Amino acid sequence: xSAVAHIPVMLQEVTECLAIPLGGxxxxxxxxxxxxxxxxxxxADDSVRYLGVERDGEARSIVLQRLGSDKRLSVIAARxxxxxxxxxxxxxxxxxxxxxxxxIFADLGVSxxxxxxxxxGFSFMTEGPLDMRMDQSKGITALEWLEKQSxxxxxxxxxKYGEERAxxxxxxxxxxxxxxxxxxxxxxxxxxxxxVHPREGAARKKQTDPATRTFQAIRIAVNCELSGLGKTIERxxxxxxxxxRIGIISFHSLxxxxxxxxxxxxxxxxxxxxxxxxxALPKLLELISPGGIAPLEAERNSNPPSRSARMRLAQxxxxxx
Ligand SMILES: C[S@@+](CC[C@H](N)C(=O)[O-])C[C@H]1O[C@@H](n2cnc3c(N)ncnc32)[C@H](O)[C@@H]1O
Numbered sequence: 500x501s502a503v504a505h506i507p508v509m510l511q512e513v514t515e516c517l518a519i520p521l522g523g524x525x526x527x528x529x530x531x532x533x534x535x536x537x538x539x540x541x542x543a544d545d546s547v548r549y550l551g552v553e554r555d556g557e558a559r560s561i562v563l564q565r566l567g568s569d570k571r572l573s574v575i576a577a578r579x580x581x582x583x584x585x586x587x588x589x590x591x592x593x594x595x596x597x598x599x600x601x602x603i604f605a606d607l608g609v610s611x612x613x614x615x616x617x618x619x620g621f622s623f624m625t626e627g628p629l630d631m632r633m634d635q636s637k638g639i640t641a642l643e644w645l646e647k648q649s650x651x652x653x654x655x656x657x658x659k660y661g662e663e664r665a666x667x668x669x670x671x672x673x674x675x676x677x678x679x680x681x682x683x684x685x686x687x688x689x690x691x692x693x694x695v696h697p698r699e700g701a702a703r704k705k706q707t708d709p710a711t712r713t714f715q716a717i718r719i720a721v722n723c724e725l726s727g728l729g730k731t732i733e734r735x736x737x738x739x740x741x742x743x744r745i746g747i748i749s750f751h752s753l754x755x756x757x758x759x760x761x762x763x764x765x766x767x768x769x770x771x772x773x774x775x776x777x778x779a780l781p782k783l784l785e786l787i788s789p790g791g792i793a794p795l796e797a798e799r800n801s802n803p804p805s806r807s808a809r810m811r812l813a814q815x816x817x818x819x820x
Contacts, residue, residue, distance in 0.1 A: 504610070514542055517539065521547075522544065525549045527551045528579040533551065606747075609621055621718060631718045654671075660716035695709075732745070739783075744813070746811070762784060762786060791810060792812070
């Protein structure tokens with residue numbers, strides 16, 4: 500599978516808002532196939548250094564084939580929530596960025612490579628094993644995860660991570676298919692959902708495929724996608740140089756809510772129930788785009804997966820606190 504398997508979103512906005520200054524240091528927490536990295540590096544000078552973090556081995560191989568000859572780029576195999584403690588990260592920081600980063604970027608979620616590759620099991624459109632792991636060298640597959648669920652825990656996951664209103668009924672249909680020995684592949688999972696929400700009805704009303712939310716929810720649970728995001732943003736903010744910038748692109752409301760609330764808290768804004776007390780986080784950031792930035796209409800039309808993207812930007816306050 501080639502690099503066209505993933506079209507990087509909001510490329511123009513990313514290269515304009517997160518341009519790496521002369522001799523700057525950049526951290527990409529979700530390197531993927533390196534589409535954003537390539538664009539940012541193409542506008543940067545030779546003394547820039549770019550550190551990419553990626554948990555998916557297949558993506559790392561492709562990015563190294565594509566961009567490995569660029570000596571400014573280093574790639575670390577890690578989850579962004581763990582990278583801060585990795586020895587490789589510590590060595591790289593000591594060598595190249597003792598004062599921190601000028602730019603930190605994350606483009607959350609799954610890549611086109613993962614979604615379009617049937618063998619990865621992320622898609623309800625093609626037959627494949629029920630895997631859905633971003634890092635296929637570790638953890639349990641979606642099928643193994645489903646086998647551990649009760650109707651209540653599965654319904655709760657579908658509701659929480661998929662915002663699925665028919666979570667109970669869908670959970671029951673999935674577990675029934677599992678019990679009947681009819682759930683081993685992606686299309687079996689999709690068909691279990693269609694028993695509750697027929698696909699044809701949604702297609703007639705031009706609604707999104709009824710399996711979308713279920714696949715999203717299970718993928719988020721299998722990869723523990725949301726649990727470390729807030730803490731990662733806090734770590735990233737403290738790794739920025741004064742006036743260094745952070746930009747994060749999210750693709751659904753659950754991610755965006757965490758990004759928005761964490762950036763706001765780091766900017767000293769506490770605006771909802773359940774927030775920690777105002778003294779709980781040091782004020783490290785200033786918001787650049789309080790409402791976030793969405794792709795332009797031309798991009799939304801030419802690359803439909805970009806439609807749900809939103810980038811939030813902030814800048815480290817001038818003096819370290
Ligand atoms: C939307 S893609 C990024 C695409 C990339 N910007 C490009 O232009 O090719 C998200 C990538 O982040 C990776 N990823 C998701 N969660 C991660 C995590 N916790 N740690 C490290 N990588 C992660 C996924 O494996 C995927 O390759």
